[in-house]
Amino acid sequence: MLLENDNFLLELTKLFQQQRVKNSGSLSLIMKRYDGRTKPKPKLTKKQRLEQKSSSISHPTTHETVVEYKCLVRAVYGSKKLSTIVSSKDINRFQLAYANLLKANMDTLKKKAKENKTTGQTSTNTNSNTPLSPRMTTATTTTATTIASSSSSSASNQQKKTPTTPAKRK
Amino acid sequence: MFIQSWDEFAKQAERLYLNNPMACRFCLKYRNEKLILRLTDNHTCLQYKTKYAQDLKKAEKLMSSLLRHMASKEA
Numbered sequence: 001m002l003l004e005n006d007n008f009l010l011e012l013t014k015l016f017q018q019q020r021v022k023n024s025g026s027l028s029l030i031m032k033r034y035d036g037r038t039k040p041k042p043k044l045t046k047k048q049r050l051e052q053k054s055s056s057i058s059h060p061t062t063h064e065t066v067v068e069y070k071c072l073v074r075a076v077y078g079s080k081k082l083s084t085i086v087s088s089k090d091i092n093r094f095q096l097a098y099a100n101l102l103k104a105n106m107d108t109l110k111k112k113a114k115e116n117k118t119t120g121q122t123s124t125n126t127n128s129n130t131p132l133s134p135r136m137t138t139a140t141t142t143t144a145t146t147i148a149s150s151s152s153s154s155a156s157n158q159q160k161k162t163p164t165t166p167a168k169r170k
Numbered sequence: 171m172f173i174q175s176w177d178e179f180a181k182q183a184e185r186l187y188l189n190n191p192m193a194c195r196f197c198l199k200y201r202n203e204k205l206i207l208r209l210t211d212n213h214t215c216l217q218y219k220t221k222y223a224q225d226l227k228k229a230e231k232l233m234s235s236l237l238r239h240m241a242s243k244e245a
Contacts, residue, residue: 025201026202030198032240033240066244069240069242069244087241088242091242094237106223111223112222112223112224
């Protein structure tokens with residue numbers, strides 16, 4: 001069913017509620033760029049193809065036309081299908097509402113289990129990513145600054161840095 | 171088949187979409203406490219599976235940026 005943006009969002013909330021109640025079935029959301037055509041693009045005949053070729057060779061095409069694309073959003077739950085078309089002037093409003101909707105309704109996802117890293121235990125991959133990255137960046141920036149400075153001092157600085165990084169990791 | 175890291179998925183998704191924006195579609199499937207994201211241009215398909223709420227936020231951001239790009243004016 002093709003609906004207006006606001007109607008689409010309303011119906012989508014209903015679909016989410018139905019899914020919560022039934023606790024089965026999958027809700028699919030699809031986004032695609034749309035250029036507003038309602039008829040399929042016809043294939044060119046041989047004559048038209050030759051004309052197109054010759055015209056493109058004689059004068060190179062300059063893209064002056066401004067094309068305004070829209071976005072097609074579809075939602076499917078079981079046998080219920082919804083769709084809407086968002087154009088660029090509604091995009092701000094729709095995007096905010098859509099994001100809020102998704103965040104509010106997809107709430108059965110689990111929270112990431114954090115392991116305690118007080119006594120130097122190995123933390124999970126995802127958690128170790130975030131603490132590592134600032135450390136890594138600071139290490140690289142400090143080494144970069146040392147390389148920029150004189151070579152003799154850089155060697156000694158790097159020697160100084162390497163014992164500190166394992167100490168930090170602990 | 172599924173990409174394991176989010177950053178990889180995001181990077182490849184951007185690349186695939188910018189390569190051919192008219193042909194790419196971004197699908198999101200939500201079932202049984204799992205979220206599956208898919209970006210395909212009918213030649214290659216990138217998939218990401220997750221059960222964590224943290225990834226939903228990142229998916230949100232990616233979706234918003236794609237949505238904006240899809241509905242934008244092109245010169």
